[in-house]
Amino acid sequence: MSDIQNDSKKGKMPKSVPYIIGNEAAERFSFYGIRSIMSTFLVAQFFNPAANPALQNMAEARANELVHLFVTFAYFMPLVGGILADWFFGKYKVILYVSILYAIGNVVLALSTGNLSMFTVGLIVIAVAAGGIKSCVSANVGDQFDTSNQHLMSKVYGWFYFSINTGSVLSTLLIPIIYNKYGPELAFGIPGVLMCLATIIFWLGRKKYVRVPPTGIKKENFMGISAYAIKQLLSNRNGQTVWEAVGKKYSAEAIDGVQAVYRILMVFAFTPIFWALWDQNLSEWVLQATKLDRHLFGYELLPEQIQTFNPLFLVSMIPVCTYVIFPLVEKMGIKVTPLRKIGAGLFLTGVSFVIIALIQEGIDAGGKPTVWWQVLAYFILAVAEILVSITCLEYAYTQSPKSMKSTMSALYLLGISAGNLFVSLVNGSIADGGFFSKFTGASYFWLFIGILAAFFVLYLLMAKRLPEKSYVESAE
Template sequence: MDKMESKRSSYPKSIGYIIANEGAERFSFYGMRSILATFLVFHFFNPTLNPALQITAEAKANETTHFFVSLAYALPFIGGLVADWFFGKYKVIIYVSIVYCIGHLCLALFDHDLEKFKYGLILIAIGAGGIKSCVSANLGDQFTASNKHLMSKVYGWFYFSINAGSVLSTILIPLIYDRYGAKWAFGIPGILMALATVIFFLGRKTYINVPPSGVNKNNFVFISVYALINWRSKKKKQSLLDVAKDKFDHQKVEDVKTVYNVLAVFAFIPIFWALWDQNLSEWVLQATKMDRHILGINLLPEQIQTVNPFFLLVFIPIFNYWLYPFLDKRGLKTTPLRRIGAGLILTAVSFIIIALIQTSIDGGASPSIGWQVLAYAILAAAEVLVSITGLEYAYTQASKSMKSTMIAIWLLTTALGNLFTALVNRSISNGGFFAQFKGADYYWFFIGLLGFFIVIYLFVSPRIKERQETGDLTPIQP
């Protein structure tokens, strides 16, 4: 009996390898990204620190950064399909990890060659995107009926490793960049990624590997495309997707409908990411112009972003165990749609603070970095309300067979938001339409755009019908 209980309570042997791999990989990704925007400005786009070139230089840096993030969040959709249909998660993780390492090597070697440096960013995006769609799902694959009760604890350590890697890298890599230069600052994240790859490889004999299933024709893409091509076959009182029932499984077609119901909410999420991801690029560049003395310490501009995961870890339990129950008991039911709406409003508030800071900078002042920390705190609260709630909403509203699809589409909202911000910055750097939005006007433009979406959301969200069926929430990698 004791033997059986011990077996039942044991953790999979592979868990240590997966969690260690994740922490090292996240260190490499966030460490590289923490200095990316400032490096691009001061090494490539305005190395002479010419004030007349600074606006264009920052726009070019932001454009490159957001295109990189957009690609990294668009590729998980492809990576997940390749893993599920053809190679399995283990092979995809190993293959793209090698690509990932080569990308980091390019950053370290070509810190004075912009074209080759950008090739490195593309390779890293391929690596990060491919891993993002597989690692957390691979972690879940390691559990069986005998130890699945331990899954939530393991995912807790999994997310701890993500945040530990993120926090450590955003503190250390800017210091290394400041004291030892770009080669070491980009090289060390590369070493960590190589270490992550080796750790994952060493655990190869301990993994439970779910074999690829082959091409599944009853999926979201095939059904949607078929319905669009054959739209003329639609009968009265039929939905467009019902046309696909002539060729595909009827239940799968109904499942695809649940995805489109969720898209009515997801349509408002890209604008959130278009603003949110600026805290790791535009806000960092703004911090270079601020007074960064706090408690006798002169912080580097790239280190300020460290407060984001700190506030996030503080707010998650406060919101879940105090704020939501407190409001619910007083009749203010915190439905997912209301949380998302509140999060969008808080995002606008955080950017109003940033716009006011920029107004002060434009006037020649050097405001305290404490104001930006306040903006980070409000933005972290918005992230809890929008990002975490949005993922939960997607899972509870989508049918069981479409939950993996919802992960991919959720990540695509980040890609779309960053793509828009990248295009705005490209326009600015090329002297296009958005070049008129200089200094604080840049932030006020995004605030106005978000305000427009908030007004539409407040009108549309009460009319969105929610399904009562719920499903198990499988965490995904941030």
Template structure:
């Protein structure tokens, strides 16, 4: 009997998944289906329904630019709001309430898209609501997954995030295949309505798990954060002493350790600046590239079977190759270069990713040159561009998230993720501005027509690449995972400042 008791006590208890997790993952898959499904047809719908319904070739440049401008403004709002949504959740509402309430706004947005498919003002209002919904919950959903785990099952967290990421890509792949087909065969109301139904389903799934969620209560307004510390430093610059950083002024009123955390944020933002070039062009694969695909030979001949791909479906290639390249780069490419002496540091990955991004747009520009001269290039050329873009995404996007995590202190990791999303927003705002310039027939707009548009972005990226080559060796790095302190002198100064409070 005693032996049995000892055996039972010595046997480690097997970790169990929280019962709430399936509801969160199901919610995320349905929500991503609705978001990417809507985006896969957005630009083609805007052109066909509002900006060039007669398919007049003389109007195509301006019409395409207007559609692209609205599409990128939509993404700008959607990726700017996670910063606000995260603050509201952390300070006032908690994650559960903001996810639920903003999801209802999200559903109303999809309803407007389906109802007002013949009214530009009504459709635009729907886009605003969808952007608020997608952006408002984005920073809360993934964090809500982590909240469900405690010390007894932390070992399962990485597996759940793997399934969480899988649900995102599954929703994206299925929607970008299905929604363009529905739009082509059943019209806009169904094509926008079905993503709305899926968003409604996502909300119901999330609400169904309400009794199972671990709910971290809001902490109230935390003054020791990035916004308050930066504001204090900027408004008290006259207090700055010789040899001090401009942020050191904030140590008068804020936790010195948090102030040093904000310094780390600004160091990482210097790296993020170069990622801006990537995000100014990545979302074009869901807008400008879709419009280009309509002019390609999209017939796929497999010998025994032949079919035609819909323009909006081609972006599915990105998600497929992204899932392939993630393990390929992590387990083969990076170890290979490390082994031969070319260490794949985050900055080198980022620089290489920017070069590949430029190469991607060279391919797209050459495709457009052929189209401008009356050709109908094969869709396989655009598939090649998607493959290169997927590799660039692994090198830039995933590396950027890793860099944000490893090069910021624990207290600033959420802030860094929010700022990373703001970089995505700013990149889309730049692209929206370029398309707005074309739509308004600016002085140099004729040079941005056709292939000129893509060559402009090739030059845009290369400017960032050249600047990165000069700046990156001078960037001050500090990995908070391998070395929690910047250096002994600064660490001692932090302790001294803290003791003097």
């Protein structure tokens, strides 16, 4: 600890940074490596091993159901992990012990490629663990800095997110090749080795970290104040408004924070449908790619490798949007506001899915469309992600006070969880012959386009009425 403090006084880079970056790169390789082959593996190994055309729709729906349920858990658990870290155990203990659980889940997965029940157990353990550390890892980066070296923080966060995308790109390129040539045991085993390595790297830096102690349970938290507000809403307030009654128990600052959360939630209410569609690029789109002509520049890609275009387009388009497109639109007299970015992102998401639906219509008609059309859809979806995801994070930061920024991050991730839960339920219904069973082939994608269109119209109607209050310049 003293070493870190001395380094901070000199304004030097914290010695803990390499361990954090190395841990994140290895963990993301593991997570995205598993996801890259999950859909195709589940169909081929468990749900339609005989490749019976009559069972293919049901098999793909069952695989998608499990994949999206996996993502649901992975993005619900950051809320739990954040509470455990902030209130009870601290970030270091949560990251270390949950990483060990994560590694165990990887071992179970690699050893259960012939047993669906145990394979599912491994997926659940990994999802719970990956989500459990997700909210802690990025916050742990910020904990390593103080006022003397905070000017280096943006550089480190740049390395941090570069490590995420590096892990993603490498795993989605390499793991499908290993799966295709050497089988699922090694393909799932290598991510397990990387997760064990990630845990060891993090443990090796144990004496280098600045450890922020847990604060204990906060009395003035979002859930507590909200519950009390509901209680006041249902009780006799003697002519007082709900928030006036709440103000007798809680501070004005705490109430303002809760009100800010509800204002932002009016925007975040539209993110689950975005993520319901976006996450299909790592599952439904991959299964679609198995039926495409995947030759690019004379080389035939594996279906699981096409998704690599997502992080590649994302990384390349962020500076283009930031330094070229947004300033150009501003010069045209159109103010680029967060709410307009989100609206444009929802629209482009729909455009990308129209392309996917049209591709699927070609497949349903007996054709074998070129994968170039799917690459175009990935490009449009990447721009949509920049407009929606990055903007939402920015919006949550600028529109919420300091006391509620962590809460907003957790609630944003819950939107990803909710969107994937909906997709999982739809696919479960299809596999079971339920209400959505008629939505297979191209009609499946048109269904989600229709749902998105309804949300988009609702968003346009509400966006102009959404109140905004910036906290960036306020003294918190």
